[in-house]
Amino acid sequence: MKHLEEKIFKIIMICAAMLILGVLVYIIATVFYRGLPALTLDMITKLPGGGFYLGKEGGVLNAIVGSIYIIIGSLVISILISVPLVMYINFYLPAKSVFSSLIRFSLDILFGIPSIVYGAFGFALMIYLGIRASLLGGILTVAMLIMPIMMRSFDEITRLLSRDLPDALLSLGATKYEMVKVILRQLMPGLVTAILLAIGRGIGDAATVLFTAGYTDNIPASLNQPAATLPLSIFFQLGSPVEEVQTRAYASAIILTIIILFLSFSARYFSSKFSKNKI
Amino acid sequence: MISTNQFRVNSDHNSFIGMDEAVNLKKLVANQSIRIENLDVYIEDQHILKDINLTISEKSITCIIGPSGCGKSTFLRTLNRMHDESPEVKISGKIFVDDENIYGSRVNVIDTRKKMGLLAQRPCPLPMSIFENVAYGPRIHGIKKRKAVNQIVIQYLQYVGLWDEVRDRVRTSATRLSIGQQQRLCLARGLAIEPEYILGDEATSALDPLSTKKIEELFVKLKEKYTIILVTHTLRQAKRIADHVIFMYLGKIIEAGPTEEFFNNPKKQLTRDYLLGSFS
Numbered sequence: 001m002k003h004l005e006e007k008i009f010k011i012i013m014i015c016a017a018m019l020i021l022g023v024l025v026y027i028i029a030t031v032f033y034r035g036l037p038a039l040t041l042d043m044i045t046k047l048p049g050g051g052f053y054l055g056k057e058g059g060v061l062n063a064i065v066g067s068i069y070i071i072i073g074s075l076v077i078s079i080l081i082s083v084p085l086v087m088y089i090n091f092y093l094p095a096k097s098v099f100s101s102l103i104r105f106s107l108d109i110l111f112g113i114p115s116i117v118y119g120a121f122g123f124a125l126m127i128y129l130g131i132r133a134s135l136l137g138g139i140l141t142v143a144m145l146i147m148p149i150m151m152r153s154f155d156e157i158t159r160l161l162s163r164d165l166p167d168a169l170l171s172l173g174a175t176k177y178e179m180v181k182v183i184l185r186q187l188m189p190g191l192v193t194a195i196l197l198a199i200g201r202g203i204g205d206a207a208t209v210l211f212t213a214g215y216t217d218n219i220p221a222s223l224n225q226p227a228a229t230l231p232l233s234i235f236f237q238l239g240s241p242v243e244e245v246q247t248r249a250y251a252s253a254i255i256l257t258i259i260i261l262f263l264s265f266s267a268r269y270f271s272s273k274f275s276k277n278k279i
Numbered sequence: 280m281i282s283t284n285q286f287r288v289n290s291d292h293n294s295f296i297g298m299d300e301a302v303n304l305k306k307l308v309a310n311q312s313i314r315i316e317n318l319d320v321y322i323e324d325q326h327i328l329k330d331i332n333l334t335i336s337e338k339s340i341t342c343i344i345g346p347s348g349c350g351k352s353t354f355l356r357t358l359n360r361m362h363d364e365s366p367e368v369k370i371s372g373k374i375f376v377d378d379e380n381i382y383g384s385r386v387n388v389i390d391t392r393k394k395m396g397l398l399a400q401r402p403c404p405l406p407m408s409i410f411e412n413v414a415y416g417p418r419i420h421g422i423k424k425r426k427a428v429n430q431i432v433i434q435y436l437q438y439v440g441l442w443d444e445v446r447d448r449v450r451t452s453a454t455r456l457s458i459g460q461q462q463r464l465c466l467a468r469g470l471a472i473e474p475e476y477i478l479g480d481e482a483t484s485a486l487d488p489l490s491t492k493k494i495e496e497l498f499v500k501l502k503e504k505y506t507i508i509l510v511t512h513t514l515r516q517a518k519r520i521a522d523h524v525i526f527m528y529l530g531k532i533i534e535a536g537p538t539e540e541f542f543n544n545p546k547k548q549l550t551r552d553y554l555l556g557s558f559s
Binding site: 094 | 349359362364365366367392393395396397399401403405406415417418420465468469470472558
């Protein structure tokens, strides 16, 4: 009987794993199958020409560059805010602090807010501040979207850190700040994981940039100009009645997937370089 | 880059003056003293340490023994104010280190911790190279000159007998050392900040017998210069290396005395029971 239980449970686990793998393979296969014929060099090196959305020549370079600008800008902002916050609630506030539980609770709520709400909120904020739909607006709104993810996942990893390291540093007479600097080295792989999760959510999100970044066929030359993004580019192309343009939407999706993979692998690479002395 | 640093370290080593002189470089403190008066420690509502009064003899090894949960480690952590990080710990009473109450209002906690080298139960190397581990303490306390730092690192790595084992890889990660080597590295790291006192919190309990022996030998060597307080749960260790033994039970000091007298002629019934292994 026990043996049977064991077997059944094992089968359930294997099925679950296969299901996840199957869905992933199916999505990627579909995207590649439909998009690969349209994935030409022009797609990644050219701006959309006149009548691009009606099937004429051009590419989505505007969206590629816009997406990369927005994600890098928002990552910089979120890292600059997340790292001090996580260090503060973990190493400056006492273990059972009410304030730190309050922050974690707020992050959990922010985490669950749909991206369209961030988009609407960012839009309202921009009107208040007098910013037009622009690269800056997109960066700020995407930063708001990804910050809770980055903070919460970095916080979870930081909480797993054993007390031995902070104790060792403090007993050497290190100040809190000196202690945090060493701890951050130890936590580097965790921070990279948090950044990756944030990229994953931020770069593919269409709703946040819909109102805030605008859309353009050009590459933004300054923070005040509107910026195109890949998710919106895919959305507009998919909405076209022309079949050729729909195929290009899948090609754009391939590009987005490759960018995410590239960022993931490079982040992993750098984290392993940084953390060669980790415990 | 790595190879040039390596070279620099080695070339310094060639002109090095030798360990015995090096230890003399450390400023000698004429009088080391720890005196504890009416110490009470509460964690939340629990009374962990009860009215501790104690004087620790200088330049000797004092071992604190007692069953788990008797407050040994809590006591050790009060000595370098590690409880400062936990607001739920309430401390009353006075601890005089070098005739200054370390819980007094004018005391800088960093200075107190710098006086006390703590060796923890499990070695915890910092996430950096072997060299940087030892160099870290001196650097944060203001020694910036490369040559001085190199000298300190080599000196203390030699002192703990690690230099010959790691001289070819001082720039590699400290985590690749064996656990016994890591503990000696942690000792070298603690000594590099030039403390006056050494606190050991069951510092050998995670180690194999051979590494334990090496650490014990180091403690015996160190007591010429330092006052050493060790928490241990092995009676044999206390017998082997202690000059004085303190027996704690349920937050109180039951008996304290010179090692020989303590083990051969314990005065309290509780001590006798503990030594016979009636409870642990």
